[in-house]
Amino acid sequence: MRMNAPSREGFASVGRTRLFLSGLCFALALAAGLAFLPASFDARGARRQGQLVAEVRFVNVTLARTALEDRITSAVAQQRFLMDHLVLDRDAPLDDVQRSLLGSIYNTPDVLGYYLLPLPNQPQRRFSAFRSTPQGDAARDFARILAYKLEEDATPFVEGRQQTRRFMPSSRVNMLALVETAPGRSVTWHSIAVLNLAPFLARFVEPLETSAEGGFFVVASDGTIIAHKDGTLVGRNVEDLSSGEGEGLREFWGRASQAFSGMEVVEAPLSSLIGSERKSIVWNSLRMGDERVFIGSYAPAEGGGAASSEPGALSRPLSVVLPFLLVLAGILVLTAGRRPGGGERGLSRVPSLDDAPVAAALLDVKGAVLYSNDALIAMTGRTREQLRMRTIFDLAGETPREEKDRVREALRVGARSSGFEMLFSNREADPSPAADSFWGLVSLSSPGDGFPAGSMLALVSDISELRQARLTLRHNAEALDAGKSELEHLAASQAAFLNMLTRFSECSSIEELFDVLSEHMMPIIQFRCLTLYIRSSRDSSFSVIDTGGDVVQSNQTDFLDNKKGVLGHVAETGKPYLMGDASVDPYFIPHSREVQSAVFAPALYKDFLWGALILDSERKFAFAARDRDMLSIVASYVALHAEEFSVRRELDKKAVQLRFLHGVVQKIAAERDNETLASNIVDVLCDELHFPDARFYTPAPKGGGAPVQAAGRASSDCAECARGFELEASAAMRSRTLVERMENGKVMVLAVPLVFENEVFGALAARHGAGFSASDRELLEITAEHMTTFWALNNLIAKRRHESLVDPLTQVWNRRYIMQRLNEESSRISRTSGRGAVVLVDLGDFKMINDRYGHMVGDEVLRVTSETMSKNLRDYDMIGRYGGDEFLVYLPDASRQGAEAIMDRMEKEVGRQIIDGFDGAVILDYGIAVCPEDGPVISDVVRIADMRMYKNKERRKAGLAR
Numbered sequence: 033m034r035m036n037a038p039s040r041e042g043f044a045s046v047g048r049t050r051l052f053l054s055g056l057c058f059a060l061a062l063a064a065g066l067a068f069l070p071a072s073f074d075a076r077g078a079r080r081q082g083q084l085v086a087e088v089r090f091v092n093v094t095l096a097r098t099a100l101e102d103r104i105t106s107a108v109a110q111q112r113f114l115m116d117h118l119v120l121d122r123d124a125p126l127d128d129v130q131r132s133l134l135g136s137i138y139n140t141p142d143v144l145g146y147y148l149l150p151l152p153n154q155p156q157r158r159f160s161a162f163r164s165t166p167q168g169d170a171a172r173d174f175a176r177i178l179a180y181k182l183e184e185d186a187t188p189f190v191e192g193r194q195q196t197r198r199f200m201p202s203s204r205v206n207m208l209a210l211v212e213t214a215p216g217r218s219v220t221w222h223s224i225a226v227l228n229l230a231p232f233l234a235r236f237v238e239p240l241e242t243s244a245e246g247g248f249f250v251v252a253s254d255g256t257i258i259a260h261k262d263g264t265l266v267g268r269n270v271e272d273l274s275s276g277e278g279e280g281l282r283e284f285w286g287r288a289s290q291a292f293s294g295m296e297v298v299e300a301p302l303s304s305l306i307g308s309e310r311k312s313i314v315w316n317s318l319r320m321g322d323e324r325v326f327i328g329s330y331a332p333a334e335g336g337g338a339a340s341s342e343p344g345a346l347s348r349p350l351s352v353v354l355p356f357l358l359v360l361a362g363i364l365v366l367t368a369g370r371r372p373g374g375g376e377r378g379l380s381r382v383p384s385l386d387d388a389p390v391a392a393a394l395l396d397v398k399g400a401v402l403y404s405n406d407a408l409i410a411m412t413g414r415t416r417e418q419l420r421m422r423t424i425f426d427l428a429g430e431t432p433r434e435e436k437d438r439v440r441e442a443l444r445v446g447a448r449s450s451g452f453e454m455l456f457s458n459r460e461a462d463p464s465p466a467a468d469s470f471w472g473l474v475s476l477s478s479p480g481d482g483f484p485a486g487s488m489l490a491l492v493s494d495i496s497e498l499r500q501a502r503l504t505l506r507h508n509a510e511a512l513d514a515g516k517s518e519l520e521h522l523a524a525s526q527a528a529f530l531n532m533l534t535r536f537s538e539c540s541s542i543e544e545l546f547d548v549l550s551e552h553m554m555p556i557i558q559f560r561c562l563t564l565y566i567r568s569s570r571d572s573s574f575s576v577i578d579t580g581g582d583v584v585q586s587n588q589t590d591f592l593d594n595k596k597g598v599l600g601h602v603a604e605t606g607k608p609y610l611m612g613d614a615s616v617d618p619y620f621i622p623h624s625r626e627v628q629s630a631v632f633a634p635a636l637y638k639d640f641l642w643g644a645l646i647l648d649s650e651r652k653f654a655f656a657a658r659d660r661d662m663l664s665i666v667a668s669y670v671a672l673h674a675e676e677f678s679v680r681r682e683l684d685k686k687a688v689q690l691r692f693l694h695g696v697v698q699k700i701a702a703e704r705d706n707e708t709l710a711s712n713i714v715d716v717l718c719d720e721l722h723f724p725d726a727r728f729y730t731p732a733p734k735g736g737g738a739p740v741q742a743a744g745r746a747s748s749d750c751a752e753c754a755r756g757f758e759l760e761a762s763a764a765m766r767s768r769t770l771v772e773r774m775e776n777g778k779v780m781v782l783a784v785p786l787v788f789e790n791e792v793f794g795a796l797a798a799r800h801g802a803g804f805s806a807s808d809r810e811l812l813e814i815t816a817e818h819m820t821t822f823w824a825l826n827n828l829i830a831k832r833r834h835e836s837l838v839d840p841l842t843q844v845w846n847r848r849y850i851m852q853r854l855n856e857e858s859s860r861i862s863r864t865s866g867r868g869a870v871v872l873v874d875l876g877d878f879k880m881i882n883d884r885y886g887h888m889v890g891d892e893v894l895r896v897t898s899e900t901m902s903k904n905l906r907d908y909d910m911i912g913r914y915g916g917d918e919f920l921v922y923l924p925d926a927s928r929q930g931a932e933a934i935m936d937r938m939e940k941e942v943g944r945q946i947i948d949g950f951d952g953a954v955i956l957d958y959g960i961a962v963c964p965e966d967g968p969v970i971s972d973v974v975r976i977a978d979m980r981m982y983k984n985k986e987r988r989k990a991g992l993a994r
Contacts, residue, residue, distance in 0.1 A: 104227065392490065858963070867964060
């Protein structure tokens with residue numbers, strides 16, 4: 033749009049007018065200076081009076097600082113006493129700690145309550161006590177917030193007691209938190225004492241300055257405002273303040289942060305912001321651990337009230353005259369400035385701009401308004417003079433910075449531009465978006481010739497309704513997109529859920545089931561960590577599988593068994609549980625600092641608790657009721673498949689047991705050696721049933737003592753197996769009933785006795801790694817019964833075999849067995865080039881014994897003599913009844929001399945034996961032959977020995993030596 037240039041009449045007279053006005057202003061200023069000359073004589077007295085007033089105010093500030101220090105010292109002393117005597121020196125019961133805390137509160141009037149926090153976090157060892165008042169309730173909330181910040185901070189503790197190392201003011205009520213830290217036996221304790229500042233502020237701080245232009249303040253070393261005359265500033269930081277009282281405080285903070293105490297007089301701009309020309313500020317501070325609290329006040333630097341009015345009485349009339357003269361000079365200057373040709377801001381009227389149908393303004397290169405038409409005045413709600421004191425950026429103060437930068441660039445280059453959307457305020461007093469405001473579309477163009485150089489014409493159109501419509505459309509589109517996304521997510525969740533159920537049917541173990549859950553739950557419900565508590569069977573305890581490992585690391589694997597925390601609540605109610613905020617949940621015991629919310633669902637099948645499924649998140653309120661219901665459905669399917677796995681395992685176990693018993697019978701049916709039989713049974717128990725330890729014990733010797741282990745086998749990685757089962761086996765053989773050993777509530781060891789027809793053969797004992805079930809116990813008893821049967825059968829067979837090989841009268845080998853063994857020895861001697869001695873023994877004059885004493889005594893002579901000869905042989909020698917009163921003795925690896933030595937000793941022992949009914953001495957006639965010296969074949973050696981025995985018998989009867 034092109035505009036006509038403004039009128040420039042009277043430009044020639046501007047110079048003369050300005051010269052006249054300049055002279056007039058100089059004369060007025062000179063007169064004012066002469067008028068104020070007398071006031072300078074009062075300046076020294078006024079400064080002295082102001083200094084005395086400032087010193088009095090500094091003393092009051094120091095008293096306030098001392099009072100606060102006294103209250104804090106008393107609270108800290110009580111706080112340390114509680115920590116030393118309650119949580120550091122001894123582990124006091126919870127009730128004692130609570131009673132001590134309550135008593136301490138009412139013994140310290142300024143304390144609202146205490147909060148004791150152990151780190152690492154142990155919720156069961158937290159203690160707190162607060163006054164039963166509204167302020168006490170607010171202090172409790174305040175302490176909880178600070179405790180949460182301490183947990184998040186987790187500042188490492190330095191050895192030795194620290195002083196109060198931090199404090200925190202409350203922005204809601206007048207409170208201050210004092211934090212003490214000290215090391216305990218296993219944790220670091222933090223003690224939080226909440227101090228009530230209201231009585232202190234009312235008595236010592238608020239009376240510091242009561243004048244309208246003065247004020248008080250209490251500020252922490254980090255800039256946090258604890259108390260101020262303007263209550264809206266409490267809780268804010270001085271560095272964030274930008275106007276009014278806040279800017280004054282910020283200027284003070286720049287000075288006070290450099291010194292712990294002081295008195296200063298602050299000039300403008302502080303004076304322009306808080307009322308007076310100059311301000312006197314006094315402050316003092318106290319140390320709290322590593323931090324400080326500053327207490328101060330400010331007031332007009334000239335002094336206070338009527339006391340300071342007298343020295344200025346002489347200059348008061350002049351203070352009235354001078355402003356009048358200066359105002360008069362200003363009016364003359366402004367009047368001249370509004371004449372035509374008075375500069376860029378002296379434009380009078382621009383008809384083409386005023387007649388424009390839209391709001392328009394003439395801007396300079398910096399965006400200052402040179403001229404505005406009536407439409408812009410009506411649109412912004414400001415007068416032309418108010419607009420002339422602003423830039424377009426002031427009018428659109430809340431416009432985004434990027435948009436403002438685009439406008440500045442367009443003004444700088446002077447190019448025609450359009451499409452700038454700026455947020456204008458139509459209130460002079462409040463330019464914020466909360467006030468009445470509108471969105472304007474700004475177009476820039478050159479105004480044409482005859483206007484100030486670099487100026488730009490700005491046309492402003494109200495597009496608030498257009499933007500609102502556009503915003504509504506965008507919100508509707510976003511809502512549609514959100515709905516579409518929700519439907520897509522729901523469809524994807526349903527597909528993932530159906531796919532997960534399909535995969536469930538393919539699983540054959542809990543581990544595979546958990547893998548399917550980990551893979552398919554994320555599309556259904558967003559979570560941080562998945563945890564599954566599950567049983568392996570109906571009589572087993574719960575095991576834990578979690579994707580993050582937090583539950584295992586925090587030793588919470590027994591929570592469902594012991595019904596602790598949220599899991600205990602879920603187990604008792606049998607209902608799912610939705611935890612929105614972990615920090616305030618009454619049941620939750622943290623297992624990870626990252627967990628902020630969680631959802632729990634019990635895995636139930638026909639009212640039997642198989643386990644629980646848990647999802648957690650690092651965000652608060654991350655789960656909804658839909659997620660809870662969905663997880664409950666998934667948990668029920670988990671319980672169904674856990675039941676299926678258990679039934680399948682029981683069937684498999686029964687089949688294994690049947691196969692086991694069949695294998696046991698096959699393996700031991702043909703075994704005739706009982707020691708080998710016991711060893712085979714032990715091997716089967718370990719190999720087939722996977723017992724880590726299995727043993728067989730025989731009864732203790734008749735002299736007493738512990739049972740004897742006949743066979744045994746233990747796993748190398750079984751630490752408990754070193755103990756053995758002697759006690760259980762001995763008890764089972766004595767009682768002839770099954771004996772068990774309990775460990776941690778489970779039957780870990782069983783000992784079953786082997787009893788047949790009132791004879792105890794021994795006891796079969798075994799250890800089960802996970803504890804014996806009813807079926808395991810039954811299987812071990814059946815195995816013991818089979819072992820008893822075959823053990824008795826082997827005993828019977830051995831007895832019959834022994835009877836067929838042993839002479840019934842003398843209990844030495846019969847002739848058939850001794851000759852069989854001699855043939856075996858003959859083969860050994862020829863194969864190994866060994867040797868052996870054969871001795872044929874005949875009882876001398878035995879017929880005479882039978883005739884004189886009878887056959888009963890003769891049988892006793894045979895029995896006792898064979899027993900004596902057996903005792904005088906080596907363990908590996910053999911003796912058998914060769915026929916009638918003749919015995920055959922075989923001495924392996926013996927020479928002739930060795931055989932003679934053995935027989936000499938035997939002959940002497942036989943001669944000394946005592947036999948009931950016989951008063952004579954038994955005579956031995958014997959002959960010795962050695963193989964291979966006397967013959968290479970053992971049968972020939974026996975014949976030679978027989979011949980020598982008869983020769984020796986004849987020599988004895990003839991009275992000759994052998």
